[in-house]
Amino acid sequence: MKSYEIVIIGGGPAGLAAALAAKESGVGSILILERDRELGGILNQCIHNGFGLHTFKEELTGPEYAYRFIEKVLEQKIEYKLNTMVMDITQSKIVTYMNRTEGMVHIQAKAIILAMGCRERPRGALNIPGFRPAGIFSAGTAQRLVNMEGYMPGREVVILGSGDIGLIMARRMTLEGAHVKVVAEIMPYSGGLKRNIVQCLDDFGIPLRLSHTIVDIRGVERVEGVTIAQVDEHMKPVPGTEEDYDCDTILLSVGLIPENELSNKINVQMNAVTSGPVVNESLETNVEGVFACGNVLHVHDLVDYVSEEAALAGKNAAKYVLGKFSGQENSAHTITLEAVDGVRYTVPKTVNIGRMEDTVKVRFRVGNVFKDSYVSVYYDDERVLHRKKIIMAPGEMEDITLDRKKLLGYPDLKKITVKIEKE
Amino acid sequence: MEKRELICIGCPLGCMITVDMQDGKVVKVTGNTCPRGEKYAVKEVTCPTRIVTSSVRVSGGDIHVLSVKTREAVPKEKIFDCANALKTVKVAAPVRIGDIILKDAAGTGIPFVATKNVKFRSSL
Numbered sequence: 001m002k003s004y005e006i007v008i009i010g011g012g013p014a015g016l017a018a019a020l021a022a023k024e025s026g027v028g029s030i031l032i033l034e035r036d037r038e039l040g041g042i043l044n045q046c047i048h049n050g051f052g053l054h055t056f057k058e059e060l061t062g063p064e065y066a067y068r069f070i071e072k073v074l075e076q077k078i079e080y081k082l083n084t085m086v087m088d089i090t091q092s093k094i095v096t097y098m099n100r101t102e103g104m105v106h107i108q109a110k111a112i113i114l115a116m117g118c119r120e121r122p123r124g125a126l127n128i129p130g131f132r133p134a135g136i137f138s139a140g141t142a143q144r145l146v147n148m149e150g151y152m153p154g155r156e157v158v159i160l161g162s163g164d165i166g167l168i169m170a171r172r173m174t175l176e177g178a179h180v181k182v183v184a185e186i187m188p189y190s191g192g193l194k195r196n197i198v199q200c201l202d203d204f205g206i207p208l209r210l211s212h213t214i215v216d217i218r219g220v221e222r223v224e225g226v227t228i229a230q231v232d233e234h235m236k237p238v239p240g241t242e243e244d245y246d247c248d249t250i251l252l253s254v255g256l257i258p259e260n261e262l263s264n265k266i267n268v269q270m271n272a273v274t275s276g277p278v279v280n281e282s283l284e285t286n287v288e289g290v291f292a293c294g295n296v297l298h299v300h301d302l303v304d305y306v307s308e309e310a311a312l313a314g315k316n317a318a319k320y321v322l323g324k325f326s327g328q329e330n331s332a333h334t335i336t337l338e339a340v341d342g343v344r345y346t347v348p349k350t351v352n353i354g355r356m357e358d359t360v361k362v363r364f365r366v367g368n369v370f371k372d373s374y375v376s377v378y379y380d381d382e383r384v385l386h387r388k389k390i391i392m393a394p395g396e397m398e399d400i401t402l403d404r405k406k407l408l409g410y411p412d413l414k415k416i417t418v419k420i421e422k423e
Numbered sequence: 424m425e426k427r428e429l430i431c432i433g434c435p436l437g438c439m440i441t442v443d444m445q446d447g448k449v450v451k452v453t454g455n456t457c458p459r460g461e462k463y464a465v466k467e468v469t470c471p472t473r474i475v476t477s478s479v480r481v482s483g484g485d486i487h488v489l490s491v492k493t494r495e496a497v498p499k500e501k502i503f504d505c506a507n508a509l510k511t512v513k514v515a516a517p518v519r520i521g522d523i524i525l526k527d528a529a530g531t532g533i534p535f536v537a538t539k540n541v542k543f544r545s546s547l
Contacts, residue, residue, distance in 0.1 A: 047490035047538060048476045053433075061476055063490050063539040064520060147478055150488040175477055175506040194430045194437030199473065203499065390439070 003108035004031045004079075005321045006314075007095050009086050009262060010115035012041020013303050014294025014310040016069040018113045021314030023076050027321055031107070032073070032080035033097050039073065039080060040066030041117060043303065045144045048168055050195070054304035065303060091266050093289060111289045111317040114263055114277065115310065118256040118295040120165070126254060128160075130217030133224075139165040139253040146172060154249025158226050159183040160214050162190040162197075164301065164395075166253020171200035173251075180204070181245050184212040184228050186235055189369045191255070191395050193301060214250070215242065223248055256299045266290065273345040274298040280334075281351040281360045282316035282325075283309065291317045298347050298363070301397055305363065325355060335413055342366050342373075342420030344394075351416070353407050360402045362418065366392045370420050375400060378417040379410050392420065424450065427468055433459040440464045472496035475505045476538070479524060484516030484541035491524050492538050497531045504529035516541045 005027050008015045011034030019030050038044060043051070046062030053059060056068065073080065081099060088096040093109045120138035137145075137153050143165060145151040155178050159166045162185040170180045183201060188211050190197055201208050209228065215237050216227035230241035258276040260268070269278045269286040276297040277285040284291050293313035294306045319325050333353045337346045346364045370392040377385035377400055385400060392398060400418065407413065424443055431438040442464050443451040449468060452461045466472065474496045481489040497505055505528040512525050518541040525535040 044539075047478060047492075049474045049492055059474070061490060061492055061538040067520060067540065147490060148486070148488055150478075150480060175475075175503070195432035198430050198432050198437075203473070203502070396437075 001094070001106050001108050003029075003110075005029045005110045006031070006113060006317050007093075007107065007109035007111075008032045008113040008115055008314075009089075009095070010034065010041065010117055010294070010296070011036070011039040011080055011082070012115065012117050012294065013043055013066065013069065013306045014117070014296070014313075015041070015113070015115035016066070016073055017307040017310035018115055018291075018293055018314035018317070019078050019080075020069065020072050020076065021311035022113075022318040023078055023314075025315050025318030025322070027318045030078050031109075032078065033084050033086050033095070034080060034082050035085045037082055039070045039082070042140070045140070045147045046168070047147045048172070051303050054302070055307055062303075069307070086262060089262050089266055091287065110321040111291065113310075113313055113317050114260075114268075114285075114290065114292040114296050115294050115313075116259045116262065116296040118258045118299055120252070121255040121257055123252060126160075126252070128214050128217060131220045133217070133219040133222050135219070135223035135248050136217070136250045136252065139163070139169045139251045142169055142249075142251050143172065146176060152176060152178070153251075154223075154247075155179065156247040157181065157249045157251060158214070158228075158245050158247045159251045159253060161185060161252060161254035162192050162208060162210075163253035163255060164192040164196050166251055167192045167196040167200040169251055169253070170206050171204060174204050174206070178249075180206050181247060182206070182228065183208045184214060185210050186213040186231055187211070187394075189393060189395075191253075193395060213237070217250065223250055226250060256295065258296045258299065260296060263290075263292070263296070268292075271298075271345060271349065273339075274347070276347075278349045279347060281348050281356045282319075283313040283348065284316060284320070289317075289320055291320075298345070298365075301395065305397065308361075309363075333411075335407070336415050337362060338415055338417045339364060340417060340419045342368060342370060343418045346418055351402060351407075353404065356402070356404050356407075358404050360404075361399050362402060363397055363399045364418060365394055365397055366420060367394060369393045374421045374423065376419050376421045378419070379407075379413050380415055386421070429464055429467055431455060431460045431463050433457070433463045442468050444468060471499040473499055473502055475502055475528070475535075477506050477509050477535075479509050479512045479514055481514045481516055481518060481541050483544055484518070485544050486539075486541055489514055489518055489524070489541055490538045491535045493528050493531070493533050494536045495533050497528060497533055501529055501531055505531065505535075509535065516543050 043062035043066035051065040084099040218225040229237040291313040293310035440454040476492040
């Protein structure tokens with residue numbers, strides 16, 4: 001059986017950045033396994049601009065951003081396989097993959113980096129009444145059809161959900177000559193980035209109906225129309241608020257779910273909020289030598305953050321295979337992070353002071369829209385950070401930074417709490 | 424004094440910016456967290472522009488659809504003209520990122536450039 005020091009599952013932005021960081025840290029044998037026909041992942045279908053402002057200080061399109069990393073992976077001669085599907089991984093880190101030329105192959109890895117990304121929540125998860133006609137797409141599928149395959153999914157469009165992909169597709173379909181009639185969002189706030197509301201809806205006069213959802217789909221063979229209604233605070237449709245829209249296409253942009261089937265096979269502990277693995281400060285899961293990064297870990301809004309996080313996973317996987325993780329220290333002093341009062345989760349979930357770098361960035365999302373509120377961090381009962389934010393929303397990821405030197409001053413610290421406070 | 428509320432699109436932070444205007448001229452910009460925000464706000468209230476991204480068909484390549492963008496931002500009212508100008512464009516592989524695909528997008532003087540590499544289709 002062939003063996004590699006690090007096997008990376010997924011050749012999207014997370015997998016690529018992880019591979020490069022691992023290579024830079026001195027690991028020679030790295031293999032990236034990608035199921036699509038090219039490296040770059042979902043960035044290849046995100047042809048809009050706005051990527052890389054943090055990383056490259058310029059505004060790139062998805063394919064351009066991906067290529068910055070692909071180019072380096074090629075330069076560094078990091079091995080990768082395309083059109084290759086990983087079927088199985090085991091506790092002893094045997095990876096089983098399949099492709100057309102090699103058939104089914106087992107390889108041995110010393111460390112595995114999970115970088116499989118996420119998938120879109122489908123109609124079946126929503127309980128929308130009506131038949132199952134043609135013309136209902138997830139927004140990302142429509143994006144791939146239009147931007148990569150050259151097909152137009154429809155002409156008269158209603159979009160359900162105001163996630164970023166849906167907003168981006170509202171603009172894209174409009175530019176391609178379709179008529180986007182309305183974007184309905186069940187929550188009282190948008191799930192997408194503000195700039196996408198401005199650039200993709202406002203610019204084109206597409207209405208966004210907050211606290212609205214689809215209550216009926218008409219059409220048997222093909223979508224013929226939808227009924228949209230307002231919802232109350234319990235998300236129940238309000239009778240008498242129904243409005244009919246004729247359309248031939250419905251795009252769903254109703255959330256992303258990390259793709260963790262492989263992680264589950266080796267009993268990686270999962271976080272019920274993120275649907276991604278529970279990880280420590282090194283982005284290592286509870287299975288030793290198995291790391292996770294990118295959207296398989298938790299859904300990000302910015303690819304820059306994915307690249308940054310994935311580089312950390314790559315670096316730590318390298319440390320692991322090169323034996324640079326100190327063994328004894330590892331369990332010496334582990335602090336748990338707790339997310340309460342408006343904070344839905346934190347990544348990482350635990351911090352080991354013996355293993356952490358000088359600083360650790362903790363990313364989290366809030367569960368509601370908070371105006372003029374504070375992000376507070378408590379070391380046990382002592383408040384050590386109290387930072388005012390004009391606005392925080394579930395659609396935009398927040399972060400705080402933990403400082404090793406500061407943490408060393410609290411030798412008995414058990415718990416770090418992150419919460420939102422009004423004052 | 425006229426006040427205009429904007430959401431900065433310079434980066435994903437989406438700062439809420441207030442622009443104070445007098446007789447069509449910008450007097451004060453507040454709410455931005457970086458110089459880009461001020462620049463955007465002034466531009467957005469005087470001459471709003473956008474980068475247009477779209478795609479064209481490519482022949483003889485390993486992929487069939489090539490993604491493109493205007494090299495610089497074009498006036499906002501020209502967005503549709505720019506996108507429509509691509510409808511008649513024919514591109515042949517190979518293509519490199521940055522190659523000019525259409526010299527002048529709808530009379531803006533700004534070219535559409537490729538945002539993806541396309542290799543020749545390998546012989547089947």
